Structure formats: C-alpha cells, structure tokens
Amino acid sequence: MIWNETKECMSRDELHNLQSARLKKMVSRVYHNVEFYRKKMQQMGIEPGDIKDIDDLVKLPFTTKNDLRENYPFGLFAVPQSEVVRIHASSGTTGKATVVGYTRRDIEIWQECVARVLAMDGVGPQDKIQVAYGYGLFTGGLGLHYGAETIGATVVPMSTGNTQRLITMMEDFGATAIACTPSYLLHIAETLEEAGKIDNIKLKAAICGAEPWTDNMRKEIEEKLHLKAYDIYGLSEILGPGVAADCEYHTGLHVYEDHFVPEIIHPETLEPCKEGEVGELVFTTITKEALPLLRYRTKDLTSISYDKCECGRTLARISRFKGRSDDMLIIRGVNVFPSQVEAALLELGETSPHYLLIVDRINNLDYLEVQVEVEERFFSDEIKELENLTKKISHVLHSALGLSVKVKLVEPKTIARSEGKAKRVIDKRKLI
Amino acid sequence: MIKQLSVFVQNEIGSLAGVTSVLKDNNINLRAIASFDTPEFAILRIVVDQPEKAKSLLSEHGFAVKMSEAVAVELIDKPGALDGMLHVIADAGLGVNYIYSIVVREGKVPLMIINTEDLPKTAAVLREKGYTVAEQEDIKS
Numbered sequence: 012m013i014w015n016e017t018k019e020c021m022s023r024d025e026l027h028n029l030q031s032a033r034l035k036k037m038v039s040r041v042y043h044n045v046e047f048y049r050k051k052m053q054q055m056g057i058e059p060g061d062i063k064d065i066d067d068l069v070k071l072p073f074t075t076k077n078d079l080r081e082n083y084p085f086g087l088f089a090v091p092q093s094e095v096v097r098i099h100a101s102s103g104t105t106g107k108a109t110v111v112g113y114t115r116r117d118i119e120i121w122q123e124c125v126a127r128v129l130a131m132d133g134v135g136p137q138d139k140i141q142v143a144y145g146y147g148l149f150t151g152g153l154g155l156h157y158g159a160e161t162i163g164a165t166v167v168p169m170s171t172g173n174t175q176r177l178i179t180m181m182e183d184f185g186a187t188a189i190a191c192t193p194s195y196l197l198h199i200a201e202t203l204e205e206a207g208k209i210d211n212i213k214l215k216a217a218i219c220g221a222e223p224w225t226d227n228m229r230k231e232i233e234e235k236l237h238l239k240a241y242d243i244y245g246l247s248e249i250l251g252p253g254v255a256a257d258c259e260y261h262t263g264l265h266v267y268e269d270h271f272v273p274e275i276i277h278p279e280t281l282e283p284c285k286e287g288e289v290g291e292l293v294f295t296t297i298t299k300e301a302l303p304l305l306r307y308r309t310k311d312l313t314s315i316s317y318d319k320c321e322c323g324r325t326l327a328r329i330s331r332f333k334g335r336s337d338d339m340l341i342i343r344g345v346n347v348f349p350s351q352v353e354a355a356l357l358e359l360g361e362t363s364p365h366y367l368l369i370v371d372r373i374n375n376l377d378y379l380e381v382q383v384e385v386e387e388r389f390f391s392d393e394i395k396e397l398e399n400l401t402k403k404i405s406h407v408l409h410s411a412l413g414l415s416v417k418v419k420l421v422e423p424k425t426i427a428r429s430e431g432k433a434k435r436v437i438d439k440r441k442l443i
Numbered sequence: 444m445i446k447q448l449s450v451f452v453q454n455e456i457g458s459l460a461g462v463t464s465v466l467k468d469n470n471i472n473l474r475a476i477a478s479f480d481t482p483e484f485a486i487l488r489i490v491v492d493q494p495e496k497a498k499s500l501l502s503e504h505g506f507a508v509k510m511s512e513a514v515a516v517e518l519i520d521k522p523g524a525l526d527g528m529l530h531v532i533a534d535a536g537l538g539v540n541y542i543y544s545i546v547v548r549e550g551k552v553p554l555m556i557i558n559t560e561d562l563p564k565t566a567a568v569l570r571e572k573g574y575t576v577a578e579q580e581d582i583k584s
Contacts, residue, residue, distance in 0.1 A: 385451045390507040392449030392486055393540065394479055401483075420484050422453055424505040 014130035014162070015123065018269045019324045023317065026325065030272055031064035033297035038062045038071065041303050044089040047082055048072070048305060068272060068295060069283065073306045076109060079248065084110040088301055095301050100148045101247045102346050102413065108148075111247045112301040118157065120298055124253035124267050125158020131258050131265075131322075132216045132241040134188045136163035141184075143177060143191035144221060144344070146170040150251030151221050151344065155190040158253060164188070171195075174202055185213045192344040193219040193228055193240070197375035200235040214238045220245065220252055221344035223332050223442045226261070242331070248307055249294045255329055260321050263328030270298045273327060274306065275315050278336035289314045291336045292329060310337045340436065342370055342377045345414045349435040352381060355411035361389045361400060365426045371439040380417045381408060384426055444566060445515045445579050446494040447475075447556065450487040451507040454480060462487055465504050471497045474582050475556060477543035490515075490545060490556060492583055514566045515545070515554045515582070517575040528555065528574060535568040537561055545582065554582070 013019050021029070039059040041048040051072040052058070061070060079087060088095065096115050100108040113121065134140060140159045144151030152170055159166045167184060169177050171191075178199065180186065189196065196217055203209045214236055219229075220243035232240045244264050245252035254271055255264035266273050275290040276283055284290035292309045296302075312333040319325050340347045349368055356364050363384040371378050383404055391397060401418045408416040427434055452458040459478065466473060466489075475490040491497045494510060501508045518524050532539060537559045545554040554577055559565045566576045 385507045387502060387507040387509070390449075390451055390509050392488070392509045392511055394481055394486060397451075397484065397486070398481065420451070420453075422451060422458075422505065423507050425453075 012130045012133070012135065013323065014127040018267075019127060019265070019326055021269075021325060023325060026268060027065060029269055030297060033269075034065050034068065034272070034295070035059070035062055037295075037297050037299075037303055038305070041089055041305065045087055045303075047078065047087055065272065068274065068306070071295070071305045073281065073293070073308055074304045075308050076248070076310075079109045080107055083107050085112065087304070088112055089303050090114055090301050097153075098148075099150045099153075099247050099251065101150070102348065102351065109248065111150075111251075114300040117299055117301050120270055121154060121250055121253060122157045122161040124250065124270065125154055126161040127267065128218065128241075128243050128253055128256040129158055129162050129164065129188075131256060132188075132218055133239065133259075134159070134162060134164055134216050134218075138187045138216075139165040139167060139184055140188040140190060141167045141169045141177060141181060141186045143169040143171060143189060143195065144252075149344075150245065150247045151190075154245065154251035154253060155218065159190075174199060178202060178206070178208065181214070182208060182211050187213055188216040188218065189214055190218040190243075192221050193224040193232060194222065194343070194372060194375050194377060196232055196236070196240070197228065200232065201375060204235070209236070212236065216241065218243050218256075220256075222341040225442060226331065229261070244329075246309060248302075248304060249296060249309075250299075254294070257328075258320060258322040258324065262320065263316060263330050265320065265324050265326040265328055266315075268326050271296055273315060273329065275313065276308075278310075278312075284314070286317060287314050289330075289333050310335050310339065312336055338436065340368070340370060340438065342379050342414055345412065347379070347412055347414065351411050352408060352435075355407045356383065356404070359404065359407050362386055362404065362420075363423065365424075365428070366435065367426045368436045369439070370436065377440070378417065379412075379414060380419055382419045382421045382426060384423050385420050386423060444512045444562060445490060445556070445577060445582060446510055447513045448489050448491065448494060448498055448501070449509045449511065450489070450501060452478075452485050452487050454483060454485055458485075459487060462489075462501065462506065465500055465506075466491065466497060469496070469500050471500075475543060475545040475554075477541070477556075479541060488541075488543065490582060494579075511558075512562055514557045514559070514562055514569070515577040516557065516569055517551075517577060518544070518553050518555050520552060525555065528569065531568055531572045531574070532557070532559065532565055535564065537565055537568075548582075 042059045094114045095112040097113040100110045142155045146152030215238050217240040229240045243256040245254040255266040257264045272295045274293040278291040292311045294307050313329045316328050363386040365384045367382040369380040404418045472492040477488045498510045540558040542557050
C-alpha cells in the first residue's frame, strides 16, 4: 500500500517545485535562527536570497558530525527550547554524544515517514508488530513505535535484550511483523529453529535496519522465517529510522525527498557525483524545525537513481550501502568509532593507548574484542591485578560505547604500528 | 631475599620461548621458572643469575617486566619439610600468593621461592624457626 500517494508518486517537476519552496524557507530560517549557519554563509558570501531553487543547494555549506559535537548540546537548534518536545542522542566520535531534537511537527513528520515505510512493507491496522530496537536515547525503538501506532498497528514495545520473552510473545500474541536489526532477526530465527517453533510463527513482514546487511542475508531471513524482509535506513541527525526504505522490488531504498534532499558527492573533492556513481550520501532537511541541517555528510557510501520504480513511486532510490568514508563501525546496531576506544583508554590511563578492535559475527550476533597492550609501568605481577585491569577496561569501554566488550590484554608493542593511518580495526563480518 | 622477574606473556605458541631466547642470546642463566596462566595471558616468573641485566634486556625487547623480591628458603629433602615451612607461614597469619622452587643447585639443597603480602615478616618468622633464607648472592652460580 502507498501511504501518501500524493507525495510518494508526485512527478519529478512537482517535487522540484516543492523542494525549492521548502529549501528557500528552510535556508532563511537557519540563517536567522542558527548562528553557526549564519556565520558560515556570511563567510562564503551567500545570503538566503541567493537560494532560488533546489539546484542552488550546491552553493550551501556542508555540515559534519564534528559541527554537531562542537555545538554540543543544543547549539544548532533553530527553535527555542520551549518548542522542543523530544531529545535523542547517538554516540559521538569522541566521548560527547550527538544530540538531536524534535518539535511536535518534527515528530509528526517522523511518524509520517515511518508510516510510509510500514505501509510499503504491507503492515497495517490488522497487524501486531514487535518493535525490538532499543528504546531510549537511540532513535530506533521510539521511531518505529510511533510510526506503527500512526498506521494503527498493534505495537508490542519489546526493546532489546530478552530473546526468550520476545519469542514467547511472538508465539502467544501471533505477531505478524517485527522491527529489529537483521543480524538479531537471524539470531531469533535460529533460536526458533532450535526450539522447533519456527512453524508456530505468523510473521509476514520484517523491517530491518540500523546496520548494513546484504541481499543474501535478506534472502536467508525470508527463507528461514517465511516472511518478506525490508530494509529501513535512517540516522538520528536527519530524523532517525524512516529517511529511506526499500519496497517489494528491492531495487534500492526510496528516499523521502519531500523532507530530505539527497546528494551524492565525492568524499574528497566534495564535488557532486553523477547519477549511479558511488559517493558519499549527503542530506539537507527541508522541513525539520528543531534541528535543520544543511548538506549533512552522512559518511555512508552509496549511489542514487532517479528512475521511476516499478512500485509506482517516483522518489529517488539509493543503493545498498557500499561502506563508509570514515572508520565508523556498526556493531549490534550501535555506532562505534575507534576514536571512542582510544579516548576511553587514555582517560583510564592504566594501559598504553594502542588498541585493536576485532569485530566478528558468531551465531548471527556481533562480538567486539578490544585488544589492549599492557604497559610496563602499569604491569602488576599479580594475576588478580591484571584481571581487575581487564574488568576495569571492559567497564569503561562498556560505558563509552554502550556495548559489552571482551577485553584481551596483549604484550607491549605487539599491535602493529603502521606509518600513517594505523590499522585499528579487523572486521571479520564481511557485510559488504 | 632474592630478586625475581615477572614477565607478561600472551597464551600463544612460542611466547615463553620468546623470553628464553633473549636470555640465551645474552648468556643469562635461568635458576627457576614458573608460569601462572589464565585463559588469555600468563605471568612468567623467573629467577636468573643477573636480574638487572635480564630486566633491561627483556624491556628492550618489548616485554612488560617487573622486578620484585621474593623469599627464598632452603628446603631439606625429606617428607614433610614443605608442610612444616608452610605451617610456620600460616601460623604467622600470612597468606601465600604463590610458590615455586629452585631444585638444581649443584649439590646444595633446593630453594622454595615464596611470595606473600609481607615478605620481611615471612623471612623473619622462617629464620626464627631455624630455616635458612637465601640471598641473591646464594644463587649467583
């Protein structure tokens, strides 16, 4: 079902006009309300009046995660705090979280976007959906929750962390849809298989996202659970889940361009890429009130197509992600920057700051091992002291990353020091 | 009191040999060796004839090494000898962290190397009961 046919199927010309009108308003709003953008635009010699239509987007300054960090927590907000009804946060590159805010209207748009995704995935008022993304500061849980309520589905807010309870309720309630990370869904499928319960399950749709996955993983999920699995994409800086999603043809993720205007750029030259060429995905929000962002660099690598989809939607499609232009990892749906590990180790100050992250997927669950070099001046000759050190490191990394971590102490100078960019990560998961 | 070296090694093939080859290449004589392991790593404890030299060589080779003292007590080679010694320590209210031995001493009796939370007190109570506590010079050759 197409939730909002007017918007999702509008002609490219109409969309062009809508985006142009919205961009003009948005640029004027950020210029007058956000000092950061006003200064940037003044430095570049641009005024709101220079932006006449959506093609003028390229004249505007970029925004990065670092800009959000430097303006932590609310420096880029464009409305008074009294208009902000919700805050979410995700991990920053070093220590400080990336904080995002929403007005009531922003929340409504978010609900609308997730409703479009769910309708596209065949979910409606007749469905019972288990939302098994984390609830809380992470946008996954609440984002899907509100969208599912908007379409009138019965929402079961599972959150994460208790697979047995999830399975029991899935069986007892006769859940027909689930929203969670694809790796977790595979884990659920295997747990169901082992318990011989796979035939008791009535799931027909799965809305998977928050981490990269392959088409093969989708097919595996679909075969094991006899359902249709769909990809949902989002990032808290722009909205949360619901920025883009794929339809039953799985030929890329439709971007809700009436709210978020995508561009693909060369990550180094920052010049626009041609249609179909792989580059970094950049978004400009054209309706956001609390945290409007100009040309936000997502660091996700993908390509774009503006062809009309077989499903009837005219919205541009971005391809499955081809990686990142930075070193961010997504582990169990949690964004992890290697620099966070370094910052936490330096703050603890009881080891050398040399570390190696080893990411693996065992039984469809991601595992993160952090190898840390023992430093002679902190080396105790007592095993219990070394075990305490291991525990202490696990604890600080757990609070820094929001993820449980296996810590392995290694001998000094055994982690390779390469000239230039150090090899800090070994990812054995082969997701792309 | 004698000097021992503790070396951090990973539980990996060849990790102990990595330590011993540094000692061999520099003509350092090993008197005792003991390894205490966990699933992930081990602490290798050694007594050598030239502890300061061995410490700096191992550090240069990138090992995390700590030099510390331990009590070395002569042990008469007869049944119950160790039992008697351990009772002296326990009766003094001292806990043994670890214990290992130097057996080969060219005609001399074996030495037990003991670590407790209070080394001077351990040495004193043992001496009081007539045990011979060895010094670094005693293990030179």
